[in-house]
Amino acid sequence: MNLWFRLLFLLISTPFRPKLAAPHGVSRLAFRVWFNDLDTNGHVNNGRYWTLFDLGRTDIMLRMGLLGAVLKNKWTPIVGGGAIRFRRELRLFQSFVLETRIAAWTENRVVFEQRILADGDVVATRALVLAGLYDRKARGFVPVDTIFRSVGVTGTQSPPIDAAVQAMLDLDAAMKLNAD
Numbered sequence: 001m002n003l004w005f006r007l008l009f010l011l012i013s014t015p016f017r018p019k020l021a022a023p024h025g026v027s028r029l030a031f032r033v034w035f036n037d038l039d040t041n042g043h044v045n046n047g048r049y050w051t052l053f054d055l056g057r058t059d060i061m062l063r064m065g066l067l068g069a070v071l072k073n074k075w076t077p078i079v080g081g082g083a084i085r086f087r088r089e090l091r092l093f094q095s096f097v098l099e100t101r102i103a104a105w106t107e108n109r110v111v112f113e114q115r116i117l118a119d120g121d122v123v124a125t126r127a128l129v130l131a132g133l134y135d136r137k138a139r140g141f142v143p144v145d146t147i148f149r150s151v152g153v154t155g156t157q158s159p160p161i162d163a164a165v166q167a168m169l170d171l172d173a174a175m176k177l178n179a180d
Helices: 004-016 046-063 067-073 144-150 163-177
Strands: 027-032 075-086 095-105 110-118 122-135
Touching: 004 046, 027 046, 046 067, 046 075, 046 095, 046 110, 046 122, 067 075, 067 144, 075 163, 110 163, 122 163
Parallel strands: none
Antiparallel strands: 027 095, 075 122, 095 110, 110 122
């Protein structure tokens, strides 16, 4: 993550922001496009979106109260894959909102939906990110039920998996088979 000032602001402001209810809370972070976000075409660089998305997932983890369990158990957040769709460009000084929510989950990984909203509520970018918490000691991903229990949530079922999320999961499985 190379957005140090934005990360620092996020960490400082988190205690003053409302908690998010796991697993259905939605993180919304307001930003503005700065010079270091731009590519040679004068709009936000496609790689910058992935880094901004890191901030959204960090916010959701912090505000759902997961940090304590992550530190206590020495779990490591790991992104396994992602797909992105660009719809509108963002230009210098333009304000935007990064919206992050858990779209669905499997036994041991979560699919986040992350959207960049510009000009009010116009979707400029939408991404799906497959991620999980990895337990190095157990050498595997932490079951999602265990993660939710660590923040006081039990007996919850994943929302229905839509076609885009299923395509992400299928692509991940196919790429795992052809890893060599």
